[in-house]
Amino acid sequence: MTGHNGQRVLEVHDLQVRFGTRRGAAHVVNGISYTLDAGETLAIVGESGSGKSVSSLALIGLVPQPPGRVTGTVRFGERNLVTCSSEELRHVRGNDIAMIFQDPMTSLNPVLTIGRQLTEGMQLHLQLDDRAARRRAIELLDRVGIPSPDRRLGDYPHQFSGGMRQRVMIAIGLACDPVVLIADEPTTALDVTTQAQIVELVDDLRRDTGMGVIWITHDLGVVAGIADRVAVMYAGQIVETAQVDALYEHPRHPYTQGLLGSLPVLGQPERELATIPGLPPDPVHLPSGCPFWPRCPQRLDERCETERPQLRDTGEGNLVATFYEAKPASEAVS
Amino acid sequence: MSDVSSVSAGRRDANKVLLEVDDLAVWFPVKSGPLRREKEQLRAVDGLTFEVRSGETLGLVGESGCGKSTTGMALLGLEKATRGRVVFDGREVTGTSRRQLRPLRRRMAMIFQDPYGSLNPRRTIGESVAEPLAIHGLYKGGQRAGRVAELLRLVGLSPDYRNRYPHEFSGGQRQRVGIARALATEPDFVVCDEPIASLDVSIQAQILNLLDRLQRELGLTYLFIAHDLSAVQHIADRIAVMYLGRIVELADAKGLGEDPKHPYTRALLSAVPLPDPKRERQRKRILLEGDLPSPLNPPTGCNFRTRCPDRFEPCPEIDPTLQKADDHLVACHLHGVVGEPVDASAE
Amino acid sequence: MSAETATEAGAPVEEHAPRWRVLLSAVMANRLALFGLVVLGLLVMAAVLGERLAPYPPNAADVPERLRPPSLRHPFGTDELGRDVFSRVLVAARVSLQVGFIAVGISLAAGVLLGLIAGFYGRWIDDAIMRVTDMLFAFPAILLAIAILAVLGPGIANAMIAIGIVYTPIFARITRGSVLSVRERVFVTAARSLGASDLRLVTLHVLPNVLAPIIVQTSISLAFAILSEAALSFLGLGVQPPDPSWGRMLAEGRGFVQQAWWMGVFPGAAIFVTVLAFNLLGDALRDALDPRQRSAIESRGLTA
Numbered sequence: 001m002t003g004h005n006g007q008r009v010l011e012v013h014d015l016q017v018r019f020g021t022r023r024g025a026a027h028v029v030n031g032i033s034y035t036l037d038a039g040e041t042l043a044i045v046g047e048s049g050s051g052k053s054v055s056s057l058a059l060i061g062l063v064p065q066p067p068g069r070v071t072g073t074v075r076f077g078e079r080n081l082v083t084c085s086s087e088e089l090r091h092v093r094g095n096d097i098a099m100i101f102q103d104p105m106t107s108l109n110p111v112l113t114i115g116r117q118l119t120e121g122m123q124l125h126l127q128l129d130d131r132a133a134r135r136r137a138i139e140l141l142d143r144v145g146i147p148s149p150d151r152r153l154g155d156y157p158h159q160f161s162g163g164m165r166q167r168v169m170i171a172i173g174l175a176c177d178p179v180v181l182i183a184d185e186p187t188t189a190l191d192v193t194t195q196a197q198i199v200e201l202v203d204d205l206r207r208d209t210g211m212g213v214i215w216i217t218h219d220l221g222v223v224a225g226i227a228d229r230v231a232v233m234y235a236g237q238i239v240e241t242a243q244v245d246a247l248y249e250h251p252r253h254p255y256t257q258g259l260l261g262s263l264p265v266l267g268q269p270e271r272e273l274a275t276i277p278g279l280p281p282d283p284v285h286l287p288s289g290c291p292f293w294p295r296c297p298q299r300l301d302e303r304c305e306t307e308r309p310q311l312r313d314t315g316e317g318n319l320v321a322t323f324y325e326a327k328p329a330s331e332a333v334s
Numbered sequence: 335m336s337d338v339s340s341v342s343a344g345r346r347d348a349n350k351v352l353l354e355v356d357d358l359a360v361w362f363p364v365k366s367g368p369l370r371r372e373k374e375q376l377r378a379v380d381g382l383t384f385e386v387r388s389g390e391t392l393g394l395v396g397e398s399g400c401g402k403s404t405t406g407m408a409l410l411g412l413e414k415a416t417r418g419r420v421v422f423d424g425r426e427v428t429g430t431s432r433r434q435l436r437p438l439r440r441r442m443a444m445i446f447q448d449p450y451g452s453l454n455p456r457r458t459i460g461e462s463v464a465e466p467l468a469i470h471g472l473y474k475g476g477q478r479a480g481r482v483a484e485l486l487r488l489v490g491l492s493p494d495y496r497n498r499y500p501h502e503f504s505g506g507q508r509q510r511v512g513i514a515r516a517l518a519t520e521p522d523f524v525v526c527d528e529p530i531a532s533l534d535v536s537i538q539a540q541i542l543n544l545l546d547r548l549q550r551e552l553g554l555t556y557l558f559i560a561h562d563l564s565a566v567q568h569i570a571d572r573i574a575v576m577y578l579g580r581i582v583e584l585a586d587a588k589g590l591g592e593d594p595k596h597p598y599t600r601a602l603l604s605a606v607p608l609p610d611p612k613r614e615r616q617r618k619r620i621l622l623e624g625d626l627p628s629p630l631n632p633p634t635g636c637n638f639r640t641r642c643p644d645r646f647e648p649c650p651e652i653d654p655t656l657q658k659a660d661d662h663l664v665a666c667h668l669h670g671v672v673g674e675p676v677d678a679s680a681e
Numbered sequence: 682m683s684a685e686t687a688t689e690a691g692a693p694v695e696e697h698a699p700r701w702r703v704l705l706s707a708v709m710a711n712r713l714a715l716f717g718l719v720v721l722g723l724l725v726m727a728a729v730l731g732e733r734l735a736p737y738p739p740n741a742a743d744v745p746e747r748l749r750p751p752s753l754r755h756p757f758g759t760d761e762l763g764r765d766v767f768s769r770v771l772v773a774a775r776v777s778l779q780v781g782f783i784a785v786g787i788s789l790a791a792g793v794l795l796g797l798i799a800g801f802y803g804r805w806i807d808d809a810i811m812r813v814t815d816m817l818f819a820f821p822a823i824l825l826a827i828a829i830l831a832v833l834g835p836g837i838a839n840a841m842i843a844i845g846i847v848y849t850p851i852f853a854r855i856t857r858g859s860v861l862s863v864r865e866r867v868f869v870t871a872a873r874s875l876g877a878s879d880l881r882l883v884t885l886h887v888l889p890n891v892l893a894p895i896i897v898q899t900s901i902s903l904a905f906a907i908l909s910e911a912a913l914s915f916l917g918l919g920v921q922p923p924d925p926s927w928g929r930m931l932a933e934g935r936g937f938v939q940q941a942w943w944m945g946v947f948p949g950a951a952i953f954v955t956v957l958a959f960n961l962l963g964d965a966l967r968d969a970l971d972p973r974q975r976s977a978i979e980s981r982g983l984t985a
Contacts, residue, residue: 047534047537048534162398163625191561192397192561192602192606193602193621195607196607200621218534218535219535221564221608224609224610224611224614225608225611225615225617227611245612248609262538264564264568265609265610266567266608269568269591273539274539276536276539279506410874412870412873435876443874443875444871444874446867446871451867452867453868453871454885455868455890456890457889466875466876469878470876512871519875
C-alpha cells in the first residue's frame with residue numbers, strides 16, 4: 001500500500017446516468033458515490049454492462065446528452081462537474097483530469113504525427129510555444145519509456161506497436177500534469193507481458209506525480225498489485241468497496257465472492273471454478289430491490305426482491321450493499 | 335517425439351496419438367516495397383512438432399502474433415501448410431484436397447473466439463447448429479430437429495430458442511451455440527481458439543466448466559488455444575508455449591507452472607496477474623525488453639534472443655531445437671546447446 | 682446429459698420483430714419514403730390497368746381536336762395528332778416500369794453474380810472481372826447505351842438489354858466490395874471448418890449478408906433506368922412510334938414548346954415524380970438497413 005498524502009481531489013455523490021432508448025429508459029449508473037485522494041489508486045471493477053465505463057465518462061462530461069441524462073454531484077475542487085458549462089469542462093478535461101482508453105489505436109488520430117497529438121494539448125492548456133512544447137513532448141515520451149523519443153515525434157500511430165501506442169496515450173494524458181488520471185481498461189487490448197509493463201508504468205507515474213488514479217477494469221487480477229481501494233460495480237451500483245487487502249481477503253458481497261471464485265488462478269489448476277448462474281440484468285428492466293437477487297446464492301427472503309440494500313459497514317473495513325452478507329465461506333479465495 | 339510420453343497426463347487412452355504434427359510451417363507471402371513488387375514471407379508458424387493424445391487437452395499459449403491461431407487453422411486444413419505434415423488418426427490432413435478432407439471434417443471441429451462474429455447473423459441459431467448436419471447429410475428429416483434440440487440442451491440452452499437470431503443472445507449464450515454447432519457431428523477432436531477471451535469473467539468460468547464437462551461426457555480431445563495462462567492451466571493437461579511461430583517449451587500443466595525452464599515461459603508466468611494483493615506486491619516481474627520482432631524477418635538463431643534476459647554466445651549462432659530437460663521439452667541453450675547452426679549464407 | 686437445467690445459460694437478452702417488419706415500419710415512419718411508396722403504388726396500378734383506366738385509346742388520333750390545352754375533357758391536353766396526352770402518359774407508365782424492372786433485373790442478376798465470383802474467389806478472376814467493369818465505367822452511361830443499341834438495333838427489347846448492360850458494373854462493384862468484407866468474417870470460416878462447399882458458403886452465408894447495399898442500389902438504379910429509357914426513346918432508339926413512352930412524348934413535345942407546353946411538361950413531370958419516388962425510397966431503405974443508424978441510441982445506452 002502506498003502513503004498518499006490524503007488530500008481529497010474528487011468527490012462523487014449519488015451519480016446517476018440514464019439513457020433514453022426506444023425500449024424505455026436504460027438505468028446504466030444508479031447512484032454511486034466515492035472519493036479519490038491525491039496519490040491514491042481506486043480500482044473500479046465490473047463486468048461489461050456494469051456501468052463502470054459510463055460512470056467515468058460522466059465524470060468529465062463525455063456522456064452525450066441527450067440521449068443520456070446525468071444527475072448527482074462530482075465535486076472537483078470548487079466545481080461541480082455535472083453542472084459545469086461545456087467550456088469549463090473542456091478546460092478540466094485533458095488539463096486537470098486526463099483519460100486513457102482501452103484501444104490506443106482508435107483513440108489516436110491516424111493521420112497526425114504523435115508529436116502533433118502530444119503538443120496539441122500543451123499548447124492549448126499550457127500556452128507553450130512550439131519549441132517548449134516539443135521539448136516537453138520528448139521528455140514525456142522518454143518518461144513513458146519510448147526509446148529515442150526525439151526521432152519518434154514525427155512518426156504516425158501505425159508505426160508503433162500496441163504497447164507503445166498505449167505509452168504514447170499515457171504521455172498525452174500526462175502532458176498537462178493532471179490531478180486525476182482515469183484509466184479505462186488501458187491494458188485489456190494488450191498482451192500479458194505488455195500489460196505488466198503498462199500497469200507498472202502507471203503506478204510509477206502516480207508515485208512520481210502524486211496524481212490520483214481511477215483504474216477501471218473487469219479483471220480483479222490486474223489491479224490487485226496497485227490499487228489502494230477497490231469498488232465492485234454491478235448493474236450500475238457499487239455493491240462492495242474496501243481497502244484492497246480486505247476486499248480480496250474477506251469479500252462480503254455474494255457477487256464479489258462469485259467474481260473472485262470464477263477466476264482461474266495461476267498455480268491453482270485444481271480449484272473448482274465457481275460460476276454465477278444467469279446473466280447481468282438489462283438496464284431497461286432492472287429487477288426491483290437488490291439488482292443481484294435473481295442470480296444470488298445468498299438470497300434469503302422477499303426483502304431482497306423489494307428493498308434496495310444500501311452500502312453499510314461490516315466492521316472489517318468492507319462497505320457492502322447486501323442484507324445478508326456472504327459467509328466467509330470456503331468458496332472465498334484464500 | 336517418443337520421449338514426450340513421459341510428460342503425458344491424458345485422461346483416456348493416454349497412449350493413443352490422435353493428432354501428429356511434424357515440422358509444420360505456414361508462411362504467408364506478403365507484398366512489400368514502394369511498388370508492392372517485392373515478395374516477403376511472413377513466417378506465422380515456423381516448424382512445429384508436437385502430438386495430441388486421445389482424450390487430453392493440449393493448451394497452446396502465446397501472445398498475439400505468435401502463430402497459435404494459424405496453427406489451429408492449419409491443423410484443420412483451413413490454412414495451407416507451407417511445409418511439414420499434420421496427421422489425424424493415421425490420415426494426412428496436409429496436402430489433401432477439400433473433397434477428400436470432408437469425411438475428416440466430421441471428426442474435427444473448431445470453436446471460435448468471437449461469439450459475435452462466428453454465427454451468421456441472418457440465420458437462426460437452430461439453423462446454425464443444424465448446418466454441419468446438413469453439410470454431412472446426417473440426421474435426415476424429422477430427426478434433425480430432435481438432434482438440434484438435444485445439442486442445445488447439452489450446452490445449457492433451451493431448445494425453445496432455436497428460432498431466435500444470434501443478436502438476441504449475450505456473448506456467453508452465443509458461445510454455447512458455437513459449441514453446440516461444433517459438437518453436432520460428434521467430433522473426436524475440437525480446436526478451441528480463444529473460446530473465452532471475449533467473454534466476461536463470470537461467463538468465462540461458465541464456459542470453461544461447460545467445456546470441461548463436455549470433455550468428460552463425450553470423451554473429447556481438445557487443443558485449447560489461449561493467451562491467458564491461468565485459464566489454460568486450469569483446463570489443460572499439457573501446455574505448449576509459442577513464441578514467434580515456434581514452440582519454446584512443452585510440459586505438463588503443473589510442471590510448466592511450477593518450474594518453467596524457458597526464459598520466455600518464465601517472463602510470461604511472472605506477468606500473469608494474481609488476484610491476491612499481498613503476493614502481487616511482493617512479486618518480481620521479469621519485464622521483457624523491446625517489442626516482438628517482425629515475423630517477416632525473425633532473428634537468426636534463437637528467435638527470442640533479442641528480448642531474452644539470459645542470452646549468451648550460442649544464441650545468435652545456433653537455432654535451438656526442442657530437447658528434454660527434466661520432464662519438459664525446451665528449446666533453449668541454457669539447457670544444453672543443441673540445434674542447428676545458423677547457415678550464414680541463408681540470410 | 683447432466684443435471685444442469687436447460688436454462689443454465691438464461692433466456693435470450695432481447696426480442697426482436699422479424700426483419701421485414703422492422704424495415705416496413707422504418708419506411709412507414711419516414712414521410713418522404715411513404716410518398717415514394719404511394720407513387721410507386723399508383724404507377725403499378727397505371728401499368729397494370731393501363732388502357733382500361735385511360736379515358737381515350739392512347740394511339741387514337743383525332744385531328745380536329747389537335748393541340749388542345751388542358752381542359753376537363755383532356756386534363757393534360759392533346760398532341761399534334763389530337764391524341765389525349767393524359768391517356769398516353771398513363772399507358773406509358775407500363776413501358777417505363779417494364780424497362781425499369783427488366784433492365785435493372787438484368788443488371789442485378791449479372792452484376793451480383795459477377796460481384797460474388799470476383800469477391801469470393803479473388804486473384805485473377807477478380808482482376809479480370811473488375812478490369813472489364815472498369816472499362817464499362819469509363820464510358821458515360823448514355824453513350825454506352827447508344828453504342829450498344831447501334832449494334833443491336835433500336836427497339837424496346839434491345840433498349841432494356843442495353844440499359845441492363847450499362848448498369849451491371851455498378852452492381853458488380855457494390856457486391857464485390859461487400860463480399861470482400863463478409864468473406865473475412867468468422868462465421869464464413871466457421872462454415873468452412875464444417876466442410877461447407879463453396880456454393881453453400883456463397884448462397885447461405887455470403888449473399889444474405891451483402892443484400893442491404895444491393896437493395897438500396899436497386900431502387901436507385903430503377904430511377905436511373907427509367908431516365909435512360911426516356912433518354913433513349915427521346916433519341917428515337919427506344920420505344921418506336923406510335924406507342925407512347927415518356928421519353929418519346931418529351932421528344933415530340935419539343936417541337937411544340939411554343940404552341941403546346943403541355944405536350945412536354947406532363948410526360949416530363951411523370952418522369953420527375955417517378956424518379957424522385959424511387960430515390961426517396963432508396964434513401965429510406967439505406968437508412969433502415971444500416972444497423973448503425975437503426976440502433977445508434979440503443980447500443981449507446983447498453984455498452985456501459
